Amino acid sequence: MEPLKHECGVAMIRLLKPLEYYRQRYGTYCYALSKLYLMMEKQHNRGQEGAGIGVVKLHAEPGHEYVFRERALGSGAIQQIFDTIRPALDASGVESLPPQQVEREVPFVGEIYMGHLRYSTTGKSGISYVHPFLRRNNWRSRNLLLCGNFNMTNVDRIFSDVVSTGQHPRIYSDTIVLLEQLGHALDHANHEVYRAARQRLQGIELTHHIEDNIDIPEVLRAASPTWDGGFVICGATGSGDMFAMRDAAGIRPAFYYADDEIVVVASERPVIQTVMNVRRADVRELEPGQSLIVTKSGRLTLHRILPQAPNARCSFERIYFSRGSDADIYQERKALGRNLVDRILDAVGHDIDHTVFSFIPNTAEVAFYGMMEGLNAHLDCLKSQSILEAQRQGTLTSETIGRIMSRKVRIEKIAIKDIKLRTFIAEGAARDELAAHVYDVTYGCVTDGIDSLVVIDDSIVRGTTLRQSILRILDRLRPRKIVVVSSSPQVRYPDCYGIDMSRMAEFCAFRAAVELIRQRGMDSLLDDTYRRCIEMESHPDAEQANCVKAIYAPFTDREIAAKIAEMLTPADVDAEVEIIYQDIEGLHKAIPDHPGDWYFSGDYPTPGGFRAVNRAYINFYEGNTDRR
Structure with a gap:
C-alpha cells in the first residue's frame, strides 16, 4: 500500500x-x-x-x-x-x-x-x-x-x-x-x-x-x-x-x-x-x-x-521487488498467501460465510491467489465433512448436497485506485482528508455490521497509507471487522544493501515496540540499547552484532502486531481492526532458496549491515534524521 x-x-x-x-x-x-x-x-x-x-x-x-x-x-x-x-x-x-x-x-x-x-x-x-x-x-x-x-x-x-x-x-x-x-x-x-x-x-x-x-x-x-x-x-x-x-x-x-x-x-x-x-x-x-x-x-x-x-539472496526481492512473471517467484508468492490461512480463519472466527476477501495493492494479487487456494482447500474439507455427516445421519439428499456445495469463498474487488489526486493542500487535516480519497471502494459487497473484510498486502512497512486512507476507505463499507494481512513478516530493521529503508522511526513495527516499552515503564531499555550501539561502533568487524534486537525481545510478534493495529487505526474507524503478519518460519518455507531476511530478523550477512542498524538506532535516539 x-x-x-x-x-x-x-x-x-x-x-x-x-x-x-x-x-x-x-x-x-x-x-x-x-x-x-x-x-x-x-x-x-x-x-x-x-x-x-x-x-x-x-x-x-x-x-x-x-x-x-x-x-x-x-x-x-x-x-x-x-x-x-x-x-x-x-x-x-x-x-x-x-x-x-x-x-x-x-x-x-x-x-x-x-x-x-x-x-x-x-x-x-x-x-x-x-x-x-x-x-x-x-x-x-x-x-x-x-x-x-x-x-x-x-x-x-x-x-x-x-x-x-x-x-x-x-x-x-x-x-x-x-x-x-x-x-x-x-x-x-x-x-x-x-x-x-x-x-x-x-x-x-x-x-x-x-x-x-x-x-x-x-x-x-x-x-x-x-x-x-x-x-x-x-x-x-x-x-x-x-x-x-x-x-x-x-x-x-x-x-x-x-x-x-x-x-x-x-x-x-x-x-x-x-x-x-x-x-x-x-x-x-x-x-x-x-x-x-x-x-x-x-x-x-x-x-x-x-x-x-553463506547464501543471503534477498527474500524481499521475491516478495515485492522482482516481476511476478518469474515462474519460481509466482509460486513463492502464492505460497506466502497460503501460509496465512490458519491465522486468517482464527481472526474471522472461522466464519467464511460472513467474510469477504480482497487485496490491496495490485502487487499483492499473486499472494491473494495463494490465500484463496488455501481457503478453498479448507472449505472443500468442510464440505466433505458435511456430506459425510449428512450421510451418517441419513439426511443426505440432492438438496442437501446442493446446499453444501453452494458454499463459496467470497471474493470481491474491494478497493480501486481512483485517480492520482494532487496533494496541493500542504499541511494538516485537509491533506489527510485528500489522501483518504486516493482509493475508492466497491459498495454493496459487504453486509453492514455482519461481514468481516480481509485484505492482503505484500508488505506493511511504514503504515502511513493504512492510517491516512486505507482503513478509513474500508470502513465506509461498514464491516464488523477489518483484517489486514501482510504476506511478509514485520519489517523491523533497515536495509543497507540498496533499498530505501534506512530510518528506524519509519518502521511501524519499531514504533510499536518503542510504544510498548514506554507503556510498560521500560524506558531504561531504550537508553541501554543506545549505549550498547555506541560501544559497538568501536568493535572490529568480526565482533559486530545487532544491538537493536533488544528493543523487540520483550514482546511476541502478536503483541507488536496488536500495537501496530492500535496505532494505525484512526479514531473515526468503527470496525474492529486486526493486522496479521507472516512469520519468519512461513517466509522461509515459502522462499527456501532466498534466506536473506535481515529486514525481518536483523541477521545481516555482512559486518556493514550490523554497523548500519546500530547507527540507525543511534540516529533515532539522538533525533538525527540522516539516512545513514
Missing part, C-alpha cells in the same frame, strides 16, 4: 558477430539497441528516478568517438534517452550505410551496450548521480564505463583506500569511489602488460597487445575484497572487455543468457526470457562472488572473484 523504492536495475548486451550480421538477419544495425530498450522497459519498476545507457564501439578510428553515453532524470527517463538518440541515428542514415562506416562512425551503434535504471537509496539526486559513470583516458583500454545495482556500507573505508593511492575523487558517492578504485586497478593492469611487453613491442602494436591481454578478473580481485554490501557491478572498457560481478552472498540478483550471437545480462530472469524469447532453462543465474567476463575477442568466461559466502 505504501510503495518502497526498489533497488536499481541493470542490463548489458555484448554482440559476438559483426554488425552486418544483425543487419542481414534482423533487418537493422540497431538490433542490440532495440533489445536494450526492451530490457530497460521490462525492468522499469526497478528505477523511476533516472536512467542511463552507454555504448562502446570496437572499430572506431582515431579521431572518432567510441564510448557514447546518454542519461536522463525522471520516470520517463528511458523514453527520453531513446527519443534523444533516435534523431542522431536518423540523421546518419544508418540503415543505408555500408557496415564499415557504421562500425566506425554511427553514434550509439556498437558491440557493447549498458543500461541502468536508478532508484536513489541515499537521498542524493541529480544527473551527476545517474549511471553509467565514465572514466575517460586517451588509451582505450584505460576507459571504464560502470553501472550497478548496489549500495556499499563501508564507503568511508573504500574512499580512504582510494585517496591513499593519491587519487582525488570529485564526488563522494559509492559509485564514483568504485569507479576510481576499479579505474586505478585497471591502470595498474595496463601498466603490468606494458612493462612485460615494452622491450619487444612499440607504438600501435604495443597498444593492441595491451588491449588483448588485460586481466579483468585480476582487476576485480584487486578491488572487490574491500567491498561490504550487496551488489551487481557491471562494467566495460573502451577497448572492448565487458564484465558483470555479483556480491559473495548473492544479496542482489543477476542473470545471463549467451549463444553464438549475443551475451545478455539483466537483474531479472523473465526479462531475458521475454526479450530474447528463450526458455527459462536457457537463462542462468550468475553465482554469488562470480564474475561473467566477455573479452575484446568475444570469449565468454566465468571467474570466481570472491569466496562464496
Whole structure:
C-alpha cells in the first residue's frame, strides 16, 4: 500500500558477430539497441528516478568517438534517452550505410551496450548521480564505463583506500569511489602488460597487445575484497572487455543468457526470457562472488572473484521487488498467501460465510491467489465433512448436497485506485482528508455490521497509507471487522544493501515496540540499547552484532502486531481492526532458496549491515534524521 523504492536495475548486451550480421538477419544495425530498450522497459519498476545507457564501439578510428553515453532524470527517463538518440541515428542514415562506416562512425551503434535504471537509496539526486559513470583516458583500454545495482556500507573505508593511492575523487558517492578504485586497478593492469611487453613491442602494436591481454578478473580481485554490501557491478572498457560481478552472498540478483550471437545480462530472469524469447532453462543465474567476463575477442568466461559466502539472496526481492512473471517467484508468492490461512480463519472466527476477501495493492494479487487456494482447500474439507455427516445421519439428499456445495469463498474487488489526486493542500487535516480519497471502494459487497473484510498486502512497512486512507476507505463499507494481512513478516530493521529503508522511526513495527516499552515503564531499555550501539561502533568487524534486537525481545510478534493495529487505526474507524503478519518460519518455507531476511530478523550477512542498524538506532535516539 505504501510503495518502497526498489533497488536499481541493470542490463548489458555484448554482440559476438559483426554488425552486418544483425543487419542481414534482423533487418537493422540497431538490433542490440532495440533489445536494450526492451530490457530497460521490462525492468522499469526497478528505477523511476533516472536512467542511463552507454555504448562502446570496437572499430572506431582515431579521431572518432567510441564510448557514447546518454542519461536522463525522471520516470520517463528511458523514453527520453531513446527519443534523444533516435534523431542522431536518423540523421546518419544508418540503415543505408555500408557496415564499415557504421562500425566506425554511427553514434550509439556498437558491440557493447549498458543500461541502468536508478532508484536513489541515499537521498542524493541529480544527473551527476545517474549511471553509467565514465572514466575517460586517451588509451582505450584505460576507459571504464560502470553501472550497478548496489549500495556499499563501508564507503568511508573504500574512499580512504582510494585517496591513499593519491587519487582525488570529485564526488563522494559509492559509485564514483568504485569507479576510481576499479579505474586505478585497471591502470595498474595496463601498466603490468606494458612493462612485460615494452622491450619487444612499440607504438600501435604495443597498444593492441595491451588491449588483448588485460586481466579483468585480476582487476576485480584487486578491488572487490574491500567491498561490504550487496551488489551487481557491471562494467566495460573502451577497448572492448565487458564484465558483470555479483556480491559473495548473492544479496542482489543477476542473470545471463549467451549463444553464438549475443551475451545478455539483466537483474531479472523473465526479462531475458521475454526479450530474447528463450526458455527459462536457457537463462542462468550468475553465482554469488562470480564474475561473467566477455573479452575484446568475444570469449565468454566465468571467474570466481570472491569466496562464496553463506547464501543471503534477498527474500524481499521475491516478495515485492522482482516481476511476478518469474515462474519460481509466482509460486513463492502464492505460497506466502497460503501460509496465512490458519491465522486468517482464527481472526474471522472461522466464519467464511460472513467474510469477504480482497487485496490491496495490485502487487499483492499473486499472494491473494495463494490465500484463496488455501481457503478453498479448507472449505472443500468442510464440505466433505458435511456430506459425510449428512450421510451418517441419513439426511443426505440432492438438496442437501446442493446446499453444501453452494458454499463459496467470497471474493470481491474491494478497493480501486481512483485517480492520482494532487496533494496541493500542504499541511494538516485537509491533506489527510485528500489522501483518504486516493482509493475508492466497491459498495454493496459487504453486509453492514455482519461481514468481516480481509485484505492482503505484500508488505506493511511504514503504515502511513493504512492510517491516512486505507482503513478509513474500508470502513465506509461498514464491516464488523477489518483484517489486514501482510504476506511478509514485520519489517523491523533497515536495509543497507540498496533499498530505501534506512530510518528506524519509519518502521511501524519499531514504533510499536518503542510504544510498548514506554507503556510498560521500560524506558531504561531504550537508553541501554543506545549505549550498547555506541560501544559497538568501536568493535572490529568480526565482533559486530545487532544491538537493536533488544528493543523487540520483550514482546511476541502478536503483541507488536496488536500495537501496530492500535496505532494505525484512526479514531473515526468503527470496525474492529486486526493486522496479521507472516512469520519468519512461513517466509522461509515459502522462499527456501532466498534466506536473506535481515529486514525481518536483523541477521545481516555482512559486518556493514550490523554497523548500519546500530547507527540507525543511534540516529533515532539522538533525533538525527540522516539516512545513514
